[in-house]
Amino acid sequence: MKIRDLTYFSKLASLKNFTAVADYFSVRQPTITMAVKRLEREFDTTLVLRDQSHQSILITPSGHQLLKHAHRIIDEVELTNLDMAALNQEQVRFGLPPIIGHYFFPKAASRLAQAGLLSQLAVTETGSGELLTALEDGKLDIALLGSTHSLNNSLLNATLLAKHHFKIIVSPKSHLASQQKIAFQDLHDEKFIMQTEDFVHPTAFGALNKFSFINPNIIYKTGDITLLKNLVHENVGIGFLTETALTPQDELVSLALTDSFQPEFLISLVFRQSQLPSATQKKVIDILIQALRTDSYHQ
Amino acid sequence: MKIRDLTYFSKLASLKNFTAVADYFSVRQPTITMAVKRLEREFDTTLVLRDQSHQSILITPSGHQLLKHAHRIIDEVELTNLDMAALNQEQVRFGLPPIIGHYFFPKAASRLAQAGLLSQLAVTETGSGELLTALEDGKLDIALLGSTHSLNNSLLNATLLAKHHFKIIVSPKSHLASQQKIAFQDLHDEKFIMQTEDFVHPTAFGALNKFSFINPNIIYKTGDITLLKNLVHENVGIGFLTETALTPQDELVSLALTDSFQPEFLISLVFRQSQLPSATQKKVIDILIQALRTDSYHQ
DNA sequence: TGTTCTTATAAATTTATTTTATCACAGCTG
DNA sequence: CAGCTGTGATAAAATAAATTTATAAGAACA
Numbered sequence: 254m255k256i257r258d259l260t261y262f263s264k265l266a267s268l269k270n271f272t273a274v275a276d277y278f279s280v281r282q283p284t285i286t287m288a289v290k291r292l293e294r295e296f297d298t299t300l301v302l303r304d305q306s307h308q309s310i311l312i313t314p315s316g317h318q319l320l321k322h323a324h325r326i327i328d329e330v331e332l333t334n335l336d337m338a339a340l341n342q343e344q345v346r347f348g349l350p351p352i353i354g355h356y357f358f359p360k361a362a363s364r365l366a367q368a369g370l371l372s373q374l375a376v377t378e379t380g381s382g383e384l385l386t387a388l389e390d391g392k393l394d395i396a397l398l399g400s401t402h403s404l405n406n407s408l409l410n411a412t413l414l415a416k417h418h419f420k421i422i423v424s425p426k427s428h429l430a431s432q433q434k435i436a437f438q439d440l441h442d443e444k445f446i447m448q449t450e451d452f453v454h455p456t457a458f459g460a461l462n463k464f465s466f467i468n469p470n471i472i473y474k475t476g477d478i479t480l481l482k483n484l485v486h487e488n489v490g491i492g493f494l495t496e497t498a499l500t501p502q503d504e505l506v507s508l509a510l511t512d513s514f515q516p517e518f519l520i521s522l523v524f525r526q527s528q529l530p531s532a533t534q535k536k537v538i539d540i541l542i543q544a545l546r547t548d549s550y551h552q
Numbered sequence: 553m554k555i556r557d558l559t560y561f562s563k564l565a566s567l568k569n570f571t572a573v574a575d576y577f578s579v580r581q582p583t584i585t586m587a588v589k590r591l592e593r594e595f596d597t598t599l600v601l602r603d604q605s606h607q608s609i610l611i612t613p614s615g616h617q618l619l620k621h622a623h624r625i626i627d628e629v630e631l632t633n634l635d636m637a638a639l640n641q642e643q644v645r646f647g648l649p650p651i652i653g654h655y656f657f658p659k660a661a662s663r664l665a666q667a668g669l670l671s672q673l674a675v676t677e678t679g680s681g682e683l684l685t686a687l688e689d690g691k692l693d694i695a696l697l698g699s700t701h702s703l704n705n706s707l708l709n710a711t712l713l714a715k716h717h718f719k720i721i722v723s724p725k726s727h728l729a730s731q732q733k734i735a736f737q738d739l740h741d742e743k744f745i746m747q748t749e750d751f752v753h754p755t756a757f758g759a760l761n762k763f764s765f766i767n768p769n770i771i772y773k774t775g776d777i778t779l780l781k782n783l784v785h786e787n788v789g790i791g792f793l794t795e796t797a798l799t800p801q802d803e804l805v806s807l808a809l810t811d812s813f814q815p816e817f818l819i820s821l822v823f824r825q826s827q828l829p830s831a832t833q834k835k836v837i838d839i840l841i842q843a844l845r846t847d848s849y850h851q
Numbered sequence: 852t853g854t855t856c857t858t859a860t861a862a863a864t865t866t867a868t869t870t871t872a873t874c875a876c877a878g879c880t881g
Numbered sequence: 882c883a884g885c886t887g888t889g890a891t892a893a894a895a896t897a898a899a900t901t902t903a904t905a906a907g908a909a910c911a
Contacts (some may be wrong), residue, residue: 254629256555257899271858281901286859288899296636303858308909310858315639318828322632325826326625330553333621337595340614406705464812513763514813527624529617556868570889580870585890587868602889607878609889857908864901871894879886 254295256330259323261288262300266320269309292319329527335391336528345534347374348384348396352452352478352498353520357415358397361544370537380451385409388523394534395524397541399495401457401516404523411521415547417497419457419518420507424488427506434509441467444490449476457516458493464514520545553594555629558622560587561599565619568608591618628826634690635827644833646673647683647695651751651777651797652819656714657696660843669836679750684708687822693833694823696840698794700756700815703822710820714846716796718756718817719806723787726805733808740766743789748775756815757792763813819844 264274265285275282293300300316312320339346349358354376365371377387381398388396389408397414398404404411421440423429429443448454462468472490475481482503485492492505495518499507522541524530530538563573564584574581592599599615611619638645648657653675664670676683676692680699686692688707696713697703703710720739722728728742747753761767771789774780781802784791791804794817798806821840823829829837 254555254632255899256553272856280899282858283860283902284900290859291899298636298639304907308857314828314830315636318635318639319632321826321828322628322635326628326632329621329625329628333553333618333625336617336621337597337614340597340617408706512812527620529613529620531613571887581889582871582891583869589890590868603876607888853911855908855910858906860903860905862902862904864899866897866899868897869894870896872892874891875889877886877888880884881882 255288255291256326258288258292259319260327261285262292262316263320263323263327265289265301265310266312266316271310332391332525332527339394339528340531342531343373343533344375345370345373345531345537346377346392346394347537348377348379348387348393348398350381350384350397350399351378351476352495353397353399354378355478356498356500357520357545361541364540364544365537368536368540370533370540373533374537381453382451385523388525391525391528394528394530395522395537395541397545398521398523399453399497400519400521401453401460403519404521408526409523410526411523412542412546413519413521414542414545415497415520417495417518417520418509419454419461419516420494420496420499420509422482422485422492422494422499422503422505422507424486424491425504425506426488427491429491429508430506432508434511436465436511437461438465438467438512440469440491441465442469444470444472446481446484446490446492447471447474448478448481448494449474451476453518454493454495457518460516461510461512465512553591554587555625557587557591558618559626560584561591561615562619562622562626564588564600564609565611565615570609631690631824631826638693638827639830641830642672642832643674644669644672644830644836645676645691645693646836647676647678647686647692647697649680649683649696649698650677650775651794652696652698653677654777655797655799656819656844660840663839663843664836667835667839669832669839672832673836680752681750684822687824690824690827693827693829694821694836694840696844697820697822698752698796699818699820700752700759702818703820707825708822709825710822711841711845712818712820713841713844714796714819716794716817716819717808718753718760718815719793719795719798719808721781721784721791721793721798721802721804721806723785723790724803724805725787726790728790728807729805731807733810735764735810736760737764737766737811739768739790740764741768743769743771745780745783745789745791746770746773747777747780747793748773750775752817753792753794756817759815760809760811764811 261274264277265271268274271285272282274285289301298315299313300319302311302313362371377393381400384393384396384398387393421435447458478498481492482505484490486505497518522538560573563576564570567573570584571581573584588600597614598612599618601610601612661670680697683692683695683697687695720734746757777797780791781804783789785804796817821837
């Protein structure tokens with residue numbers, strides 16, 4: 254099996270025309286015919302039906318099976334090229350979601366600056382979900398990500414840096430302001446200012462709703478945490494926010510949840526299992542872990 | 553990049569000797585030298601240091617990076633070969649853990665037999681964890697698996713068939729036998745008969761311990777559910793068991809847990825994302841889903 | 852019916868890989 | 882220290898494989 258044959262075949266499946274595939278790769282048409290024949294001979298099967306009224310080709314079930322693997326192999330080959338190229342690079346492509354970037358990452362910034370590494374970071378700032386995809390696609394080297402579940406899997410290496418709690422935040426003027434803690438189900442009649450879907454907050458909020466059998470009113474959604482805090486401060490509604498983002502300057506009251514089941518805001522340092530960190534990357538990773546890891550999660 | 557060069561290089565990394573690799577693949581030694589050179593030229597880097605006191609070779613950091621990808625690519629190629637070969641086969645390699653096999657799968661067996669498919673199943677019966685690995689390694693086509701968390705990921709396609717509850721089972725002679733339900737933390741002084749680690753029960757039990765801040769005494773572990781039931785029946789201890797495995801014939805009392813957080817026993821039909829089911833496999837999958845899926849989980 | 856668009860085939864060509872033969876180097880050993 | 886052994890590199894020759902060129906064959910379509 255040749256990688257090149259797989260790319261020819263994969264393109265054939267999408268273009269459905271031998272000549273077009275040949276043009277695409279700047280080769281002659283019989284090259285594509287031969288490539289498909291090689292694969293068909295190797296696996297002793299028919300991958301493509303060509304006679305079918307001659308309008309277009311048809312991929313057989315065996316063909317579809319091979320395509321599934323072909324895509325995985327081609328993707329891995331692309332990642333290989335990206336990673337091998339990135340190896341000689343000094344720049345570290347770094348993903349940072351807004352909350353973690355504003356309230357958590359700064360604790361490590363001075364140590365990175367000391368080591369002369371802050372300037373090497375090419376930072377992408379967007380939601381954790383998007384960063385996760387970029388990481389998996391080889392577009393980022395390292396990211397700090399927020400999540401409710403562990404991100405460790407066969408693709409990604411995730412080091413847990415901190416587990417933060419989600420809090421209920423209310424205005425000092427709110428009727429809840431005198432309390433220190435509250436059960437989530439007691440909030441069923443409250444109006445919430447919620448984060449947009451690129452935050453993990455709506456997911457955690459949904460899980461709490463499910464477990465408490467309530468469904469409070471969300472009156473406004475925003476991706477701007479400062480705006481959210483201001484709206485809560487003005488008592489327009491109450492908020493649901495990880496303690497990560499809370500500072501004394503907010504002039505907000507935060508209530509702990511008393512529920513035994515609680516989603517947590519996990520902050521992890523994530524990189525691909527398949528990417529061996531470069532020297533620079535290794536330094537960044539070490540400093541971030543040292544500076545940001547909460548003691549209780551040292552292993 | 554050629555797959556063959558990657559396999560040569562990968563073997564070189566483990567054997568650490570060009571000549572030995574050549575012998576392994578029944579080619580001459582310069583072939584290996586050339587293969588490594590091709591890769592080094594393609595990625596414009598040094599992958600292997602050969603002069604180092606001439607005792608053994610040394611893989612450079614770039615070499616290690618390439619190795620990581622090489623292994624992933626080689627694994628995928630192996631899976632491809634397995635899947636393409638399995639495509640023409642009538643036999644379906646089917647994984648079935650003991651509890652699901654005894655208490656849950658029989659509901660589908662008659663319909664499989666009707667369709668003449670029961671005899672096509674090559675059944676492997678072992679713990680869910682082992683079956684999961686076998687599935688990922690391409691040694692199984694389909695499995696029914698028990699788990700506490702969803703098994704869906706980038707490798708596996710999992711269809712949820714049922715969510716069962718974990719119950720506390722006690723002897724009719726037990727002092728708990730008059731109750732219908734109980735909070736887990738009230739069991740802190742009880743003695744438990746527990747399943748061995750190849751079951752999901754110890755994991756779920758551990759999660760409940762953690763949430764309830766208790767740590768009950770486990771006096772015996774067994775992989776034999778009938779023995780476990782007998783021991784509980786004789787009031788040697790109490791048990792923690794998915795309702796899947798409970799039948800009226802057991803003469804046991806089962807108590808529901810009242811906790812708001814409860815792990816669940818998920819039963820899923822699982823196969824690899826990358827394996828396109830053969831005609832026979834498709835039939836088996838359809839019948840299993842139709843016969844076993846609990847109504848509330850139709851999508 | 853001839854034109855066009857398609858893929859297949861076969862021979863020639865080009866490119867790539869492997870082998871053969873040999874060299875160079877280092878570590879051991881008598 | 883000379884000679885043996887085991888290691889990998891190199892260059893030319895041989896082999897193998899992929900691609901191109903040129904052409905055929907089939908179907909759709911005007």
